[in-house]
Amino acid sequence: MQLKTIIVEDEQTSREILKNYLAKYCPTVKIVGEAQNIDEALVLIRNNDLDLVFLDVEMPYGSGFDLLEKLGSTNFEVVFVTAYDQYAIDALNKHASYYLLKPISIDELIKAVDYVTEIKARENDLQHSVLVPKINPVNQKITIPTQSGFEVLQMNDIVYCKADDNYTELYLNNNKIKLVSKTLKYFEDALKENGFARIHKSFLVNVAYITSYKKGKGGTVGLSNGKELSVSASKKVTLLSYFK
Numbered sequence: 001m002q003l004k005t006i007i008v009e010d011e012q013t014s015r016e017i018l019k020n021y022l023a024k025y026c027p028t029v030k031i032v033g034e035a036q037n038i039d040e041a042l043v044l045i046r047n048n049d050l051d052l053v054f055l056d057v058e059m060p061y062g063s064g065f066d067l068l069e070k071l072g073s074t075n076f077e078v079v080f081v082t083a084y085d086q087y088a089i090d091a092l093n094k095h096a097s098y099y100l101l102k103p104i105s106i107d108e109l110i111k112a113v114d115y116v117t118e119i120k121a122r123e124n125d126l127q128h129s130v131l132v133p134k135i136n137p138v139n140q141k142i143t144i145p146t147q148s149g150f151e152v153l154q155m156n157d158i159v160y161c162k163a164d165d166n167y168t169e170l171y172l173n174n175n176k177i178k179l180v181s182k183t184l185k186y187f188e189d190a191l192k193e194n195g196f197a198r199i200h201k202s203f204l205v206n207v208a209y210i211t212s213y214k215k216g217k218g219g220t221v222g223l224s225n226g227k228e229l230s231v232s233a234s235k236k237v238t239l240l241s242y243f244k
Contacts, residue, residue, distance in 0.1 A: 001121055003113065005052040006033040008041040008067065009081065010059040018054060018081065018104065025106055026113045038062040042070065050076040052116050057082040057091075065090060068217070075215045077116045077233070097233050115237075122240035123215050140194060144170070144180045153178075155194050159225055161187045161204040173209070173225070199231045199239050207242045 005022075009015045015034055022029045032048050035041035037059050045053070053076050055064040064080060077097040080087065081104065091099045097119065098112035140155045153170070162169040163184040170178040170187075180187075188198050195207050199221060212222035218233040231239055 001028065001117060001124070003029045003051040003117060003120065004032050004048065005029050005054060006035060006041065006044045006048070006050060007031060007054045008035045008038070008059070008064065009054070009056040010036045011056075012036075014056070014081075014102065018109075021104060021106060021109055022113075025110055028117065029113060036060075038064075038067040038070070041067055045071065045074075045076075051120050052077050052079065052113075054079050054081050055096075056080075057084060057087045073216050077119060078217065079112045079116065119236055119240070122237070122243070123213075123219075125244060142190060144178065145182070151178075155191065155196075156206070156208070158191075158196075158206055159209045159223055160206060160227070160229065161191075161196075163202045171225070171227070175225070197235075197239050197242060199229065199235045201232065203229050205229065210242075213240075213243075 007015050007018055009018070019031060022031065029052070032050070033044040035044055038061065041053075055067065055078055057064045057080060068074075068078070079098040079100060080091040080096045081100045081102065083102040085101055088099055097116055100108055100112060141152050142155050143150045143152055153172075157172050157174070159171045159173050161184055162171065164179070166181070166183055168180050168182055168184050168187055170180060172178065184202070184204055188196070188204050191204065192198070196204050197207050198204050200218075205221065205223070209224045210221050211224050214220045214222070218231040218236055220228050220230055221239070222228050
């Protein structure tokens with residue numbers, strides 16, 4: 001599939017190198033514009049339906065992070081391109097799909113484009129099909145500790161789990177909430193083989209209760225109880241693999 005993209009980079013030499021690499025090694029990428037600062041990038045983004053933005057971090061009159069803050073919710077994926085590896089954690093926190101260091105490795109560039117292509121293909125498939133999980137509801141139980149002993153829950157009654165430091169909040173389909181003295185990682189390990197997907201550092205979701213998905217930096221899922229939860233960019237591929 002074709003990926004419509006723009007390059008946001010203040011150095012002309014760097015833009016030319018990236019354009020040449022994309023033309024030679026990533027023919028599915030269609031460059032529809034270039035910007036050397038965030039103001040020019042805003043115009044291009046608002047006037048084009050983009051799949052991907054190659055984004056420099058340090059630029060005159062504002063950083064790549066400033067651009068994402070101005071945009072808020074987006075429908076495109078972001079690949080940060082920078083010479084400064086200390087920005088890696090910030091890039092991940094800003095839901096970048098990939099992080100490329102200058103000088104750009106051709107192999108890493110191809111991996112980044114392939115990764116974004118997979119994400120966009122799955123998103124497009126979702127728009128043409130009904131959201132039906134690959135798994136079927138399972139009639140199994142899970143034991144959770146309480147102050148006086150333990151309580152037994154049906155796994156299917158859990159809509160989603162939310163991290164709360166070393167505790168986890170379980171949101172049930174009867175609108176009740178259980179606070180459990182176990183980490184979210186504990187429940188991820190216990191439930192991941194039973195139709196539960198980790199979609200964010202804070203959320204583990206019962207896929208059977210997902211009713212919608214909205215594209216974005218990482219996107220969001222809508223649940224049958226009316227809740228809408230954020231999806232991390234790093235978790236998007238795993239989540240979308242449940243829906244084909």
